[in-house]
Amino acid sequence: MLEVAELVKDFGGVRAINKLSFTVGENELLGIIGPNGSGKTTTINLISGLFKPTNGRITFRGKRIDGLPSYEIARRGIGRTFQVTQVFHRMSVLENMMVPALAVPHKGEEKDQKKKALRILGFLKIDHLRNEFARNLSGGQQKLLELGRILMLDPDVIMLDEPFSGVHPKLKMNIHEYIKEMHAEGRTFIIISHDLQSIFNLSQRLIVLNEGTKICDGVPQDVKDDDRVVEAYLGD
Amino acid sequence: MDFFVAQALNGLIIGLLYALIAIGLSLIFSVLKLVNFAHGECCMMGAFVSYYFSTLFGINPLIAVFLSMVVVFLLGVAMQYFFLRPLYTGAVERKDEYAILITFGLGIFFQNLAMSLFGPWTKKSQDFLSGVTSIGFLTVDNNRLVVSFVAIAIVLALLLIINKTFVGKALRAVSQDRDAAAIVGINSHRINMLAFGVGVALAGGAGALIGPIFLISPMMGILPGIKSFVIIVLGGMGSIKGAIIGSLLLGEIESLGSIYLLDPTRGLAYKNAFGVLLLAIVLLVKPTGLFGERHVRME
């Protein structure tokens, strides 16, 4: 359903992504790993429209989305979170949840939207914090809020950038559960993580990036045994 | 005592006028993360537009104020669309420098445009309400009273819009995190345009309001532009509350300061320095300004 083809991104003279191609199937749970600076977050930024590709195509459900502004991509059903959580600090948790509803006000009554927000917060078990300012939440809670916020848009594809980093181990387990549950509901996931254990556990398929190119693509077990991956991680 | 009250009242009225201009600048900064150095000129444009609405077409001067706000809003939308949008589409590399240069340039352009369109002469807009009101020892020009109430009304309306409406919440969301707002589907270009339009419209409204009080000329915007910049740094960049409180503070300190501080016979010569002095002290104690969040930049 999502296809990345020959993607190139330059920053000044530096090529961050070099002819990257991969596809993501319907309801797939794809993990992307790679050493620091290998282009994982850049890839997500390109797909979500925060960056414009220098070259290449991104197609979603058969339509080009590269070059579209990120709000348009979000409205088409691709949601994402950030490596460093980006919640609206000076708004309450509930207000944060209501921001996506501002974007597409015709999608329903405010009352219904509020109900939906509370249901999602309940699912993520942070509904007791609904009136708290977002900046007062712990790092993990902010990650949940960020996740909840994109669920408001009912995205078909959810891209998570380091969902487990800096999260309390107990909360990490919960996040695993939520991802599995949402995946079971039919959503497609792209997850970036340094937490290899978690990602090997969760993913159905893994892509390994190094220096902006794909060096390996396959089921977790195959990837684990691939020499190139070991080399990329351990260096020379 | 009477004398003090009269001075404080004057400071309050001046502060309210500052607030209108400064809130606009702060709103623009909070959403677009740039300082609009053409803000004072937008104030001037508003003053001239309302002047001509009321003198050429005989429109009631108060209605002319609102019409001028609409005109300046459209001007702001155009400025945003043609000159500032490239900052947010990734077309510009050195964003801070570009923003400073382009807004400065537009400001100078407006000054010269006004000079050739309207001439260099000082003009006075029509009175909102002529005459003066005397309450006991206080004598206040009626225009100032009207303007104060209108300024309060505009500020309250703006606060209501920002805090209660869809649009206001979207403005706050973009101001707090542009990317996060974008990835949940908020069209930040439209919000930019709106914030810039509303921001300069407030300045235009302020210009239209001060027309009958402090007179209008093509260069009238320079000082308000500088002062509103001082105010938003003082109040905390991007904070609306900070802009309001900073404005009132500056109004009072200018009014009282030039009388009670220093040698009163020289006080007016330093009037414009008081704000900067106050700013320096506040920044030494609180580097982010009174209500400032940590310093934000365009990314």
Next chain:
Amino acid sequence: MKTFLTFMGVIGLVVCIGGSLGWSQDQVILGGVAPLSAPGAAESGAEMKIAMEMAVSEIGQILGKPIKLQVEDTRGLPEEGTAAMNRLADAGAAGVVGEFHSAVANAEIEVANQRKLPLIIAEAWADVITAKHYPYVFRIAPANSLFYTKVSDWVKAIGAQNVVAIVENTDWGLGIDTVFKETLHDQKNIDGDPVQYTSIVAERTVTDFTPQLLRYKSMSPRPDLVMDIFTGTGEYLIVKQTGELGLAPNRETLVFAVGTSALYPEYWETVGKYGVFSITKTGYHPLLGVTPAIKKFNAEFEAKTGKTPTFAAMEAYDSIHVLAQAIEQAGSTASDAIVAALEKIKYDGVLGTIYFSADKKPDYMYHQWPGAKAVIIQYTAEGQKYTDAELLWPAALMP
């Protein structure tokens, strides 16, 4: 490629030099300096520029060559004045006339002196301009001391005891302030009572004078006279705010708008009814005598602009004529020859027979036209032209 560039450069240079030589041989360049935009007093600057153009088109030729008038906008800013003078010197101007703001004139005389460029100051009053005794600097406008000691005489003659002032912090404003401090404060008025003179200095960009005016209002006894020693927008605002606060004009207190801006129609547009009974000064008034030269100038100026000229225009007009005549008499555009001619000149202008004093006592008299006049007038109706205002002083001229 490099050769090509060099070649083009040489051609460019030749064209430039040839061009500028061509200019200076074919025509005489007269420079003008005036504030044509804010923060300068643009009303006056615009008027002066028109008057200069009128004079140039009348004169037609100097030394058998056509005249090119180059008027530079000094915006009331000293640094702009310096730049303008340098531009004019670079352009090869034979001499420069004009200026309205003393602070700017003060900067311009330095360039005139350095670059040996004869400069006739048309309408800047600070004593210092001629008191520096620069050989290349002349002045047609009165010096502050020449006129404001007479204003002090008038204040004493009307029996005022309490005079207050708001003064712009420029050479012009502070100069007048000094004259009043010396010739008014603690001096006895006509009734033998001492005159109290209090002044507040303000920056030129100030728009709200309310705090200081309130202070004056709370004085006891109430001031007899508020001296508005400002030009431009500030001058209007002081009259307006004085009226709004109920400080003046009334039976107890009058406003004296000292700056020239009070002579323009904009005065009435901005101060409205508060300008009635306000007092101001002018270097020209019909009661000073309407010579045929004035009649002609006024008629032409009004035909051209639809406005009544003020003395600033007349001074600018006369300045051009004086400069042109000096060049003719010198027989060349060499600056020292022009200065020598100016020192001997006698020119019957709109404002009278203009000549320049060689006295160095008092200081400001050097290269000053001693015949410069000014009178005190009072408006008696809203929208009145200054030429219709009542003459208050000098008593000798009063009808």
